[in-house]
Amino acid sequence: MAESVSGAAGTPEPVLSVQNVSYWYGAKQALDDVSFDVYPGRVTALLGPNGAGKSTLFSLITRLFDAPTGRIEIDGKAAAEWGFKILAPLGVVFQQPTLDLDLTVRQNLRYFASLRGLGRKEADTRMEKALASLDMAERIGEKVRALNGGHRRRVEIARSLLHSPKLLLLDEPTIGLDDPTRDAIVRHIHKLAATDNIGVLWATHLFDEVESEDALVVINKGRVVARGDVAGIEKETGSTSLAEAFRRLTGDRVEEVAV
Numbered sequence: 001m002a003e004s005v006s007g008a009a010g011t012p013e014p015v016l017s018v019q020n021v022s023y024w025y026g027a028k029q030a031l032d033d034v035s036f037d038v039y040p041g042r043v044t045a046l047l048g049p050n051g052a053g054k055s056t057l058f059s060l061i062t063r064l065f066d067a068p069t070g071r072i073e074i075d076g077k078a079a080a081e082w083g084f085k086i087l088a089p090l091g092v093v094f095q096q097p098t099l100d101l102d103l104t105v106r107q108n109l110r111y112f113a114s115l116r117g118l119g120r121k122e123a124d125t126r127m128e129k130a131l132a133s134l135d136m137a138e139r140i141g142e143k144v145r146a147l148n149g150g151h152r153r154r155v156e157i158a159r160s161l162l163h164s165p166k167l168l169l170l171d172e173p174t175i176g177l178d179d180p181t182r183d184a185i186v187r188h189i190h191k192l193a194a195t196d197n198i199g200v201l202w203a204t205h206l207f208d209e210v211e212s213e214d215a216l217v218v219i220n221k222g223r224v225v226a227r228g229d230v231a232g233i234e235k236e237t238g239s240t241s242l243a244e245a246f247r248r249l250t251g252d253r254v255e256e257v258a259v
């Protein structure tokens with residue numbers, strides 16, 4: 001299998017590098033020798049069915065869990081080198097919403113900004129910009145409880161961007177959203193990756209959220225079963241669509257694919 005999702009001359013350094021990571025919950029192995037890189041300015045889709053190990057991987061990258069084997073580097077440095085600043089380069093949107101429903105959008109974002117050490121003036125400027133880019137500027141004074149699911153997700157995405165992260169981690173961010181809202185979020189994140197040069201790791205089990213220009217890591221039962229670009233993976237699996245490739249790769253007879 002190729003060693004990285006890209007490899008062309010002039011490729012920038014990865015903003016996230018996951019190298020030979022395995023993880024066990026007691027006797028149950030959740031990840032088995034997982035390796036891949038995420039590059040700035042591009043979305044890397046981490047595609048896998050339920051139970052594949054995507055959330056476990058996110059917990060390791062964000063240091064909720066310690067990886068007993070392998071190495072994870074963010075912006076060229078392992079956790080020990082980052083020390084207490086480990087979360088500085090990371091923006092995270094978890095699967096479960098974490099906004100305070102009884103606070104306004106502004107209060108939620110200000111609270112998070114102060115946790116990240118941003119001053120009030122700078123926080124307000126950044127929050128207005130992030131909300132405007134998500135078409136949410138006029139909702140800033142509303143309580144989160146009054147927003148629908150799609151708008152709450154947009155607020156969470158805006159919050160994850162306040163401190164200008166280099167790496168954005170999204171764990172199934174469109175769960176429970178209708179198709180138009182889902183499409184809008186997918187489009188926005190792709191645009192954001194390119195314009196702000198952010199490396200995005202997007203975990204999903206929905207292959208239609210993957211765009212043709214994305215880097216792709218397919219994970220199944222804790223193992224990376226394909227890694228590369230979408231067209232290459234379709235070709236290597238003898239498939240005419242990503243849906244077909246995904247079915248082949250995550251069916252009972254899983255084979256490794258080098259692209």
Ligand SMILES: Nc1ncnc2c1ncn2[C@@H]1O[C@H](COP(=O)(O)OP(=O)(O)OP(=O)(O)O)[C@@H](O)[C@H]1O
Binds near residue numbers: 049050
């Ligand atoms: N706390 C835990 N204790 C034991 N096994 C666990 C625990 N959490 C997850 N697992 C198992 O580890 C494997 C990977 O789970 P994980 O939640 O990382 O997958 P996932 O791809 O994120 O799936 P989902 O989208 O359903 O959350 C699964 O087999 C799951 O049952």
